[in-house]
Amino acid sequence: MYLDADDVRSVKVLVVGPFGVGKTTYIGNISEIEPLQTEEEITEASVGYDDLSRTPEKTTTTVAMDFGRLTLSDELVLYVFGTPGQERFKEMWEELSRGALGALLIVDPERLDESFPVLDLVERFGLTYAVGVNHFEGTTTYPLDEVREALNLHPDTPVVACDVRDQKSALQALIALVQHLMSLLD
Amino acid sequence: MSDAHDSDPEVELTSALVPFFVITNGRALPPDQQYERTALVTAHQDTAATARTLAPEEQAIMDLVANRMLAVAEIAGRTHLPLGIVRILLAQLEESGLVLVRKPAPRADSKDRELLSAVLEGLKNIGA
Numbered sequence: 001m002y003l004d005a006d007d008v009r010s011v012k013v014l015v016v017g018p019f020g021v022g023k024t025t026y027i028g029n030i031s032e033i034e035p036l037q038t039e040e041e042i043t044e045a046s047v048g049y050d051d052l053s054r055t056p057e058k059t060t061t062t063v064a065m066d067f068g069r070l071t072l073s074d075e076l077v078l079y080v081f082g083t084p085g086q087e088r089f090k091e092m093w094e095e096l097s098r099g100a101l102g103a104l105l106i107v108d109p110e111r112l113d114e115s116f117p118v119l120d121l122v123e124r125f126g127l128t129y130a131v132g133v134n135h136f137e138g139t140t141t142y143p144l145d146e147v148r149e150a151l152n153l154h155p156d157t158p159v160v161a162c163d164v165r166d167q168k169s170a171l172q173a174l175i176a177l178v179q180h181l182m183s184l185l186d
Numbered sequence: 187m188s189d190a191h192d193s194d195p196e197v198e199l200t201s202a203l204v205p206f207f208v209i210t211n212g213r214a215l216p217p218d219q220q221y222e223r224t225a226l227v228t229a230h231q232d233t234a235a236t237a238r239t240l241a242p243e244e245q246a247i248m249d250l251v252a253n254r255m256l257a258v259a260e261i262a263g264r265t266h267l268p269l270g271i272v273r274i275l276l277a278q279l280e281e282s283g284l285v286l287v288r289k290p291a292p293r294a295d296s297k298d299r300e301l302l303s304a305v306l307e308g309l310k311n312i313g314a
Contacts, residue, residue: 008255008288010224011295011305036263038223041270062268067259072308076301079224079257099222101296101305128296171313178306185299 012079013174014096016122017106018114022134022164023082024066026106030080030170031068038065042091063089080174085118097125102177106132106164109142112150119151128184130177132162132170156180221273223259226288227251243267244275251285 015023027035041060066082083089083096083103097103103122107115122129133147144159153159158176163169229251240248246265250256256264262272279285295301 008226009301010226010257010288010290011301012224012290033260036260038259038262039266039268041268067263069257069260070308070312072305072312076304076308077226077255077257078305078308079259081223081259095222099224099290099295101302168313171309175306175309175313178302178309181296182299182302182306185297185302 007075008077009075010077010079012081012096012100013177014081014083014100014103014127015106016083016085016103016118016129018085018108018111018118021106021108021111021114023106026132026162026164026170027066027068027080027082029165029167030070030174032071033069035066035068038067039063040065040092042089063092065092085121087117087121090121093121093125097127100127102128102130102181104132104173104177105129106134106162107147107151109133109135109147112147115151128177128181130158130160130173130180132160132164132173134164135161156183221258221276221287222290223257223262223269224290225258226255226290227258227261227276228255228286228288229253230284230286241275243271244279247272247275247279248284255288 015026017023024035039062041062043060063084065084068080070078070080072078081096083093105115105118105122131147131151131153133142133144135142144161147153148155148157148159158180160173160176161169162173227247229248243265247261250261250264258272258276259269261276262269265272267275276285276287280287
């Protein structure tokens, strides 16, 4: 027998950024459920880079990844996956980027240089993205144009201020991403 | 020499004490791309009719997906089992006809205007 499962659909968005930029806080703030973690194994080369004499051995590491859920309607569920920005997680990026709507890149304006490797991965995997500039209360807001320039972003790429601890602000960044995706269809 | 073969006393047990190959009956991972983390899983309505005895981990999954649809990632998160193990268990459960899996659209979701509109509307409703 068949349950009427065809009416429910899930979509995903990746929340990416350098270590410690606030991805976990962001997900915690927009998710309707207590954020969960998946544990997964990644393989990586374990031999030093200067050893050319033999095939690198592979070793397995377990990483924990945060994700959250937003029910958008009776038929639509959005999952938001925090995705570590290091090159060694590119195996996971491959799977995560498949079928993803796009990515929200969270940057710390004080440490913009740390965003470049992540930006590189986002572009390599062909993800459409928006940039959320995390700012904290009490700190001066960083001019968004300066961030755009420093990261050398395309003029159409949305750059929005995003307080990861504030639900409204966090949602607004996702909305900017989806609006951007729609504008690309015009 | 690589020290990859040495046992590491610092390794932290993050999961069950039962080796995973016992939980999964030694089964290998299902083919790549199956049970993608946003694939939605639900129990078949007439599961009571089945006679197969389930492993505790399989039962835990069945309990989670009874009367609702849950993403593969969420099943992994709630059972605290690694994603790979959950995938193997789901393959077994689907093979036994106990669960239905709704695979996500293969690709091009980001080019689906109707879908994007629905996402946008949903996000705005949450924020309102």
